Amino acid sequence: MSVEDILAAESELTHLLGAQQAIVLSTRIRLARNLAGLPFPGWAKVPQRKEIADRCVTALEALPKFRRGHVFRMAELGDRDRAVLVERHLVSKELAGGKLGAAVISRDQTCSVMVNEEDHLRLQVVKAGWHLRGTWHIAEQLDDALGAALPLAFSDRLGYLTACPTNVGTGLRASAMVHLPGLCLAGHMDKVTRALNQDGLAVRGWLGEGTEAAGNVFQISNQQTLGLSEDAILRHLGGWIKHVVEQEWNARRKLAEEEGEKFVDRLARSLGVLRSARLLTSSEAMNMLSHLRLACDLGCLPEERRHLVDRLMIEGQPAHVQARAGQELDSDGRDRRRAAVVREALKDFPEVAPPA
Amino acid sequence: MAKPIRCSLCEETATVHLSQVVHGKVTKVHLCESCAQKGGATDPAVFQLADALAAATPAPALTCPHCGFTDLDFRKRGRLGCPACWETFGEALGGLLLKVQHETAHVGRAPAGVIPLARLRRRLEDARAEMAKAVAAEDYEAAARLRDEVAALERQLAPS
Numbered sequence: 001m002s003v004e005d006i007l008a009a010e011s012e013l014t015h016l017l018g019a020q021q022a023i024v025l026s027t028r029i030r031l032a033r034n035l036a037g038l039p040f041p042g043w044a045k046v047p048q049r050k051e052i053a054d055r056c057v058t059a060l061e062a063l064p065k066f067r068r069g070h071v072f073r074m075a076e077l078g079d080r081d082r083a084v085l086v087e088r089h090l091v092s093k094e095l096a097g098g099k100l101g102a103a104v105i106s107r108d109q110t111c112s113v114m115v116n117e118e119d120h121l122r123l124q125v126v127k128a129g130w131h132l133r134g135t136w137h138i139a140e141q142l143d144d145a146l147g148a149a150l151p152l153a154f155s156d157r158l159g160y161l162t163a164c165p166t167n168v169g170t171g172l173r174a175s176a177m178v179h180l181p182g183l184c185l186a187g188h189m190d191k192v193t194r195a196l197n198q199d200g201l202a203v204r205g206w207l208g209e210g211t212e213a214a215g216n217v218f219q220i221s222n223q224q225t226l227g228l229s230e231d232a233i234l235r236h237l238g239g240w241i242k243h244v245v246e247q248e249w250n251a252r253r254k255l256a257e258e259e260g261e262k263f264v265d266r267l268a269r270s271l272g273v274l275r276s277a278r279l280l281t282s283s284e285a286m287n288m289l290s291h292l293r294l295a296c297d298l299g300c301l302p303e304e305r306r307h308l309v310d311r312l313m314i315e316g317q318p319a320h321v322q323a324r325a326g327q328e329l330d331s332d333g334r335d336r337r338r339a340a341v342v343r344e345a346l347k348d349f350p351e352v353a354p355p356a
Numbered sequence: 357m358a359k360p361i362r363c364s365l366c367e368e369t370a371t372v373h374l375s376q377v378v379h380g381k382v383t384k385v386h387l388c389e390s391c392a393q394k395g396g397a398t399d400p401a402v403f404q405l406a407d408a409l410a411a412a413t414p415a416p417a418l419t420c421p422h423c424g425f426t427d428l429d430f431r432k433r434g435r436l437g438c439p440a441c442w443e444t445f446g447e448a449l450g451g452l453l454l455k456v457q458h459e460t461a462h463v464g465r466a467p468a469g470v471i472p473l474a475r476l477r478r479r480l481e482d483a484r485a486e487m488a489k490a491v492a493a494e495d496y497e498a499a500a501r502l503r504d505e506v507a508a509l510e511r512q513l514a515p516s
Contacts, residue, residue, distance in 0.1 A: 034439055039423045043437040118435065140465075147467035153439035156474045158446070159462025161439040165449060166456050168442070170464040227459020 003081035006070060006088065007323055011109040013088075014311040016128050022297035023245050024130035025177040025217065025310060028089075029139040032162045032171035033121040033146065034153040040163035041100075041116040049100040049116055056115040059149040060104040065111050065142055074101040080328070083319030089126070092117060111142055118163050119171075121146065128310075130176060130245075132238050136230070159226065169226030172233055176241045177206075181216040181294045182251030183244075189218075192244065200224050201240055206286075215286030215313060220244065252298065256355050267295040268352035275346050279332065280339040285316045299356035305349065312345055363388035420444040471512065480509040 010016075013026060034040060035056070041049055053073070060066055074082060074096060082096040085103065095101040095117045102115040114122040123146065125139040146152070153161040159169040167173075183189050193203045206217045220241065222233050256263050270291035274280070289309050296306040314320065321338050322329050329337060360369045368388035416426035425437025427448065436442065442449075453460050463475060487502035 036439055039425075039438040040436060042433065042435050043423060043425055043429075143465075144468050147469075152467045154467050154470055155439075155442060155462070157461055158442055159464055159466075161442050163435040165436075165452055168453075169457070169459075169462045172464070224457055224459070226453065226457040227461060227463060229464045 003072070003077065003084050003323065006090070006105070006109065007084065007320070009107070009109065011088075012126065013109070013128050014307075014314055016307065020306045020310055021129035022306075023179055023248055024241065025179055026126050026128050027131050027135045028124065028126045028175045028177070028219075028221075029135050030173040030175075031121075031123040031139060031143055032119045032160065032167045032173075033123065033143070034161060034163070035120050036151045036153045038120070040118070041098075041120060042118060042163060046100070052120050053100055053102050053115050055150065056113075056121055057102050057104060059146070060113055060115075062149065063142070063145050065106050065145070066104055067107075069107050070103075070105040072103045072105070074103070075099050080319050080322055084323050087317040087319050088314065090124075092122075094118065111138065119167070121150075128307075130241065132174065132176075132234055132241075136174070136234055140230075166223070167225050170228070170230050170233065172225055172230055173221050174234055174237050175219050175221035176237070177217060177219050178241070178244060178248075179215070179217050179290065179293055180244070180248050181290050182248045182255055184216045185255055186251045188247070188251060192247065196220060196240060196244075199236075199240065201237065214283050215290040217286075217290070217313075252294070256298065261354075264300060264352060264354050267291045267300055271295070271301075271346070271349065271352050274342050275349070276343070277339045279335040280316075280342060281335055282316060282318055282338065285338055285342060286313060289313050289316070295352050300352045300354065302350060308345060312342060316342065361386045366390075418444055418448060473513065476509055476513055480506065480513065483509065 035052060038044065038052055039048060041052065044052065057071060061069075061071060072081075072085065072091075074091075077085075082091070085091045086093055086096050088109070090105055090109065090112045091101070091103045091114055095103065095114045098116065100116050103112060104115070105112040110126055112124045112126075114124070123139060123142055125135050125142065127135045127138075155161055160171040162168045162171055180189065180192075183192055196203050200223050202221050202223050204219045204221070206214050206219070220237070222237050224233070228236075259266075270288035274285070274288050274292070289312055292301065293306060293309045293313075295301040296303055296309060315324070316338050318334055321334050321341065324341065325333075325337050361373070362368070363370045364385050364387060366388060368390070370386035371389050372387040373385075416428045418427040419425070420437055420441045421444070422440035423438040425441050425444075427445065430436060430441075430445065436445065450460055461474065466475075483502050483506045487499055487506060490496075490499035490502060
């Protein structure tokens with residue numbers, strides 16, 4: 001089992017034709033869980049962390065969700081393979097950087113569990129598009145199966161016990177990855193971020209905490225995990241995402257109306273550059289792919305091409321480009337290779353048409 | 357003549373004497389002129405004072421009996437040592453929980469097979485109040501339903 005299989009697989013986010021939607025790229029549920037009676041990974045001694053990894057991986061492998069899935073021990077992977085998993089949001093940078101971490105990933109990459117990150121277990125379920133309830137339902141099943149297989153640290157008063165006070169209680173972090181070019185172009189993003197922050201939601205860039213919002217893609221998630229039921233947390237996030245999506249549509253309509261031909265020209269130019277560039281940096285690619293996604297949402301490009309844009313956003317990242325090339329590449333080499341991959345993928349793309 | 361008190365950080369004669377109360381425990385620190393200056397002890401508004409105190413007080417106020425984690429470790433790392441630490445430091449963390457979570461009690465789900473007693477107790481109180489209201493409003497159908505729920509909750513909560 002290797003990271004090559006992860007790249008070759010028809011995964012939820014890269015190949016699921018028709019699942020992609022306008023604006024919301026994906027829905028994600030994360031649950032923090034720990035084994036009762038053992039120190040958290042950051043405080044555990046090496047033999048204890050080994051025991052934690054072995055117990056968790058054995059229990060996870062036996063679950064139906066992970067049948068024919070992948071198990072990766074971070075110590076056994078090279079730098080590039082670990083970076084691929086980070087770029088796919090299957091593991092965090094922290095897990096990839098540690099020695100005794102492991103990841104168990106389902107065949108279609110919708111379910112993944114990090115072992116020995118900040119907590120013993122970090123469950124993740126991700127679905128393409130906006131499916132908060134459906135994604136939660138899968139996470140709940142996975143959590144139940146896990147709770148039946150392993151004794152989890154739980155307190156009557158504080159709920160699921162975690163290493164950090166910011167996760168205790170439900171251990172639930174629900175998020176949506178949203179594509180907001182309209183609000184960014186209109187200059188409203190600061191205002192939106194402030195409003196979300198004030199109501200207890202965090203706004204982050206494409207690769208999570210401390211990253212920039214390349215390609216106008218943002219991750220919006222709940223902050224509070226204690227004193228609210230899972231249902232209340234999901235309703236709160238869901239209400240805001242619905243509102244943000246409406247605001248984004250308004251901003252797009254306004255831009256299309258006010259700028260008219262200039263607006264379509266901007267999208268068409270991005271397609272032109274992506275189709276003929278010989279060197280493409282990763283942020284340039286992200287920003288122009290963002291325009292293509294916008295064009296698909298507005299009917300300027302056929303909607304059924306949207307999943308290809310999403311796939312290029314993922315596969316245009318540095319470690320992916322190198323993994324596909326099968327070799328380490330310097331910065332110019334990556335830009336050349338990225339441009340070639342994008343050109344090839346877009347060669348039979350239709351022209352950008354005015355909005356329907 | 358009394359023996360001069362030594363500085364807690366170096367071996368110089370201490371001339372600055374501080375007492376701080378942390379979690380109801382009095383900590384005394386003695387510093388020489390230069391360590392006090394460095395630690396900002398002469399300016400009470402400077403935060404470095406806390407660091408000087410932390411460095412000068414090797415004895416932690418609380419230690420987890422299960423994993424040996426102390427309140428000083430938490431101050432350094434911002435993460436706890438093990439699930440049992442929540443028992444040890446629970447009270448001390450109350451203020452921090454209110455600040456980051458705005459709440460101090462869990463109301464969500466529980467692992468399969470674990471009955472979340474706190475939630476059942478809250479529901480029992482609510483159901484009793486609702487039943488009284490239903491009776492007062494002469495809604496006997498609702499009152500009967502609530503009476504059954506109260507009885508069921510009481511059975512679940514009764515020590516077996």
